[in-house]
């Protein structure tokens with residue numbers, strides 16, 4: 347194992363004991379970037395290695411633990427493309443609030459990671475700059491939309507990363523890449539400086555190798571921000587060492603998320619996870635959330651509606667790419683026509699349609715009502731259970747190109763993660779098994795502000811079943827690198 351294979355907290359301990367030099371960690375990650383990046387393509391932009399090494403400061407331990415940032419979170423002075431042609435020449439003029447917070451601790455950014463264009467997708471194949479590959483199997487997708495961040499953490503081209511999650515974009519790639527991902531409670535992490543996709547659902551969160559790192563990174567990025575009107579003024583989460591004691595805890599296994607189209611090998615892993623929780627002293631029972639099956643249609647009305655409004659600002663006047671045209675209108679139309687990829691256009695058209703007069707009541711308002719019903723199902727379930735569990739994805743990482751022609755199939759694969767965003771809840775995905783050397787993720791969901799409880803449950807599982815310790819063999823010679 348190289349240093350790039352260790353977790354942040356392990357590295358911080360080694361550094362504090364002076365067993366390793368801070369610069370060695372950074373060098374190990376840069377070496378990983380040089381060897382693996384040509385195959386994985388996790389990054390859209392990588393900072394100059396010399397600069398990354400020179401950013402290490404002996405008195406600032408986090409400067410030695412490289413972090414990768416999804417390319418829809420603004421880092422001043424670095425490109426921010428959202429994997430779209432329309433922002434291909436855009437340089438971020440300011441830092442997102444999460445980046446400001448990390449900079450206070452001298453966090454060392456490796457670069458900006460690949461994503462589905464404007465975070466719309468589940469495979470990172472919708473990137474205008476080519477897909478990222480899954481480190482566990484180069485023929486397969488890393489998940490999406492934060493596929494670059496998840497793949498980078500899995501192969502050690504960064505120690506940890508930030509992603510964003512609107513309907514599963516942190517958890518599903520974490521699941522596909524065998525790492526840990528948290529979608530925080532809506533409003534606990536500032537969205538200021540995150541390029542908006544669907545503002546009522548978007549949330550930034552950590553992608554890490556284990557639960558302790560996840561809790562640590564979350565503690566650094568959460569907290570109230572006056573620059574984001576949806577940011578909540580509540581007591582922020584503060585990290586304290588985890589115990590993993592879950593004796594007596596009541597866990598609900600969501601019945602509706604274990605049927606219809608689930609891969610039997612994924613189901614087996616989840617059933618095994620249930621046994622692990624029982625062995626750890628928790629009580630596990632099935633629970634029904636009757637409206638959860640309406641989540642995908644509800645999401646595909648609300649998210650595109652918000653996206654169509656948010657993406658109206660990309661018109662060739664204010665940002666990035668501009669196409670030619672004889673009139674202003676023609677220029678705008680050409681810019682959007684050439685600048686946006688097919689999935690983004692599909693969503694803008696869907697969103698404009700459901701918001702148009704005559705259809706607003708029939709689609710948009712109805713979807714809002716369903717969103718309430720789904721949130722109500724969760725509320726009721728949390729009267730009986732401390733946390734709920736489900737697969738993160740009903741299917742294993744799929745082959746590149748396998749679902750590109752069938753957007754509906756791609757949409758349906760997000761059934762387990764989407765309801766959580768609709769209800770504004772926190773959920774964490776952790777590795778819970780392997781099938782043919784492909785990782786499977788378990789999703790643990792809690793009531794609002796229950797992040798510390800989620801970390802305990804996840805940590806308890808992780809200590810009992812250390813699947814998070816496996817690393818893909820890319821760093822070695824398996825792929826001839």
Ligand code: GLN
Pocket residue numbers: 465466467468490491510511512513514515516543649760
């Ligand atoms: N896959 C979902 C979508 O395409 C979720 C994406 C996300 O969370 N950003 O909308």
